[in-house]
Amino acid sequence: DVQRQAMMDSAKIAGLSVLRVMNEHTATALGYGIYRSNDFDPEKPLVVAFCSMGHALFSVSIVEFVRGKLNVLCERSDLIGGRDMDECLxxxxxxxxxxxTGADPLTNKKAAFKLEDAIAKTKKILSANSEAGISVECLMEDEDFASNITRADFEE
Structure with a gap:
């Protein structure tokens, strides 16, 4: 993997000795399990899903815990993230x-940036509320823009 090799090369340049490189979900699972180790049954495994959604990648890991041990059962990712949601909005x-208005803000860089900035705020509001408004003064050609969106509409 190119990223792992780049990490190893960087550590070597910095004079660091790397014992092992682990992926993000394994590190998260280790952090999750290390403080709960005594809570896990040595006979009956506990299965936990770890999900991460970033700007460009969504990933899921299914991890099985028993006392003193973790086992990554499955890991999948897809190139979909927050940027795709921004694009839909x-x-x-x-x-x-x-x-x-008859004007398309996507054809004007300044208008597109203004709309993109307002959308980022709207998306954050939608993460905590069932409805959010968007308002951009003088978006394009001296026209203001205001609208609302519900989380249900956004999820479609």
């Missing part, structure tokens, strides 16, 4: 603005 809100 950009398309939706751009279409609404274009329908209202």
């Amino acid at each position: 950009m398309r939706e809100f751009s279409a609404q603005f274009k329908k209202k």
